Amino acid sequence: MSAPTQPGTGPWPRFAPTDETELRAELGQFARQQDLARRARELDEHPSFPWDVYRALGARGWLGPRQSAVEGGGGWPLLREAALLEELAYRGGSVMAKLALQPDFCSVLVHASPAIRERWFRPLFTGAVLVGNQVTEPGAGSDASHLRLTAEPLSGPEGGFVLSGTKSQIAFASDAQAAVVYARTGEGEGARGISAFLVPQDLRGIGVEPYEDLGERWMRRGDVHYDRVRVPKENLVGEPGRGFTYLRTELTQERALLAVIYLALSRASLDEVAEGVMQRLAFGRPLGSFEAVSFPLVEDLARWEAAHLYVGETLRHLQRAEGPVDGRAALAKWLSNETALAILDHAMQLTGGEGYSHRLPHEQRWRDVRSGRVAHGSQEILRLVAAREYLGRASSPYGPWPKPP
Numbered sequence: 001m002s003a004p005t006q007p008g009t010g011p012w013p014r015f016a017p018t019d020e021t022e023l024r025a026e027l028g029q030f031a032r033q034q035d036l037a038r039r040a041r042e043l044d045e046h047p048s049f050p051w052d053v054y055r056a057l058g059a060r061g062w063l064g065p066r067q068s069a070v071e072g073g074g075g076w077p078l079l080r081e082a083a084l085l086e087e088l089a090y091r092g093g094s095v096m097a098k099l100a101l102q103p104d105f106c107s108v109l110v111h112a113s114p115a116i117r118e119r120w121f122r123p124l125f126t127g128a129v130l131v132g133n134q135v136t137e138p139g140a141g142s143d144a145s146h147l148r149l150t151a152e153p154l155s156g157p158e159g160g161f162v163l164s165g166t167k168s169q170i171a172f173a174s175d176a177q178a179a180v181v182y183a184r185t186g187e188g189e190g191a192r193g194i195s196a197f198l199v200p201q202d203l204r205g206i207g208v209e210p211y212e213d214l215g216e217r218w219m220r221r222g223d224v225h226y227d228r229v230r231v232p233k234e235n236l237v238g239e240p241g242r243g244f245t246y247l248r249t250e251l252t253q254e255r256a257l258l259a260v261i262y263l264a265l266s267r268a269s270l271d272e273v274a275e276g277v278m279q280r281l282a283f284g285r286p287l288g289s290f291e292a293v294s295f296p297l298v299e300d301l302a303r304w305e306a307a308h309l310y311v312g313e314t315l316r317h318l319q320r321a322e323g324p325v326d327g328r329a330a331l332a333k334w335l336s337n338e339t340a341l342a343i344l345d346h347a348m349q350l351t352g353g354e355g356y357s358h359r360l361p362h363e364q365r366w367r368d369v370r371s372g373r374v375a376h377g378s379q380e381i382l383r384l385v386a387a388r389e390y391l392g393r394a395s396s397p398y399g400p401w402p403k404p405p
């Protein structure tokens with residue numbers, strides 16, 4: 001078995017939810033110019049935010065390109081962004097794909113005032129600024145609707161809000177210049193009482209406590225403490241009490257795109273290992289000629305392709321905006337994460353002691369994909385979302401799920 005060298009060619013296609021030959025060729029060139037694979041390794045060893053690559057992606061229109069062109073995005077269809085993320089992840093690891101996806105996590109800013117959009121949303125697409133997303137708290141993770149950080153309205157002519165509380169596990173805690181912060185404004189119980197704010201991170205009263213993470217170390221997660229932080233009233237994003245609704249709108253597409261990234265990362269290892277086992281000799285033969293080595297590889301290939309078909313179909317449903325797809329997108333993320341972690345574990349095994357070390361990229365990819373078992377909906381929460389949608393299908397206004405072709 002020889003690994004394909006061109007995207008989407010050979011009997012074992014990579015991902016190709018859409019052809020996008022030109023885009024893929026351009027990305028290949030970019031990956032070589034920027035030496036993305038080497039940078040990804042360095043950023044794991046010496047975590048920091050790679051502003052140079054981020055801006056280079058922005059200069060080419062590859063940061064959050066799916067967002068509206070009116071706001072400064074590229075207005076790309078979802079499947080084209082999937083092709084971009086796949087190629088970036090395959091060639092440059094999780095870090096490069098997640099950089100491109102980052103502005104999508106801030107799409108709630110579309111509801112912000114024109115001044116905030118101009119200052120913090122449009123520059124996201126060129127890589128001029130980095131904006132984080134702060135939802136999780138020490139007492140509210142999966143159950144984010146019960147977050148407790150408060151935003152108290154100030155009386156007086158200037159108005160504004162005072163933020164108090166702690167956000168936890170926040171990516172880019174030390175690097176983001178601003179963040180979308182979800183806070184309780186008290187319009188109602190649970191999700192109804194949550195509003196979104198754009199909060200510059202250099203305001204007085206904000207303190208950061210960094211973490212030491214297993215994977216995706218370049219994101220430099222941390223806790224962010226708010227000690228009576230004054231925020232102008234213009235920084236309220238959209239309507240009070242609607243923050244949680246805005247947040248959830250983007251989640252489904254994000255999950256489907258994260259699935260693309262996990263699959264691309266595991267495919268990179270699968271292809272590399274397939275090549276490696278035919279070169280390495282053991283007991284006088286190529287390692288790949290032993291069935292104990294070739295069988296797990298072809299089993300992984302089949303599992304990968306099955307997951308890839310499922311994710312591809314989910315993206316097409318999403319792009320056509322057909323029926324309720326939250327459950328399907330949740331399962332796409334769940335399935336691709338399970339599949340990718342198993343493939344990456346086998347990749348480490350089939351490359352022996354070297355595979356267990358930092359000399360080969362499989363362990364880093366495994367650590368990076370491992371974060372997806374928790375972030376953006378844990379494996380448990382994803383199945384809850386899907387089960388609710390699937391089991392409730394009889395009463396769904398959209399008919400059966402998944403929608404028949």
Ligand SMILES: Cc1cc2nc3c(=O)[nH]c(=O)nc-3n(C[C@H](O)[C@H](O)[C@H](O)COP(=O)(O)OP(=O)(O)OC[C@H]3O[C@@H](n4cnc5c(N)ncnc54)[C@H](O)[C@@H]3O)c2cc1C
Pocket residue numbers: 132133134135136140141142143168169170171172216221371374375376377378379380381384
């Ligand atoms: C790499 C990474 C980056 C992150 N970046 C950010 C960020 O930028 N901003 C941000 O706001 N957050 C971020 N998070 C936090 C992430 O959103 C939370 O970790 C996630 O929501 C889970 O919350 P928790 O850690 O509090 O776990 P908990 O919610 O306490 O869950 C603990 C365990 O219980 C399970 N569980 C919970 N409820 C149920 C249930 N009803 N049924 C079955 N099992 C259940 C969970 O699946 C999990 O396994 C990040 C996390 C990671 C790992």
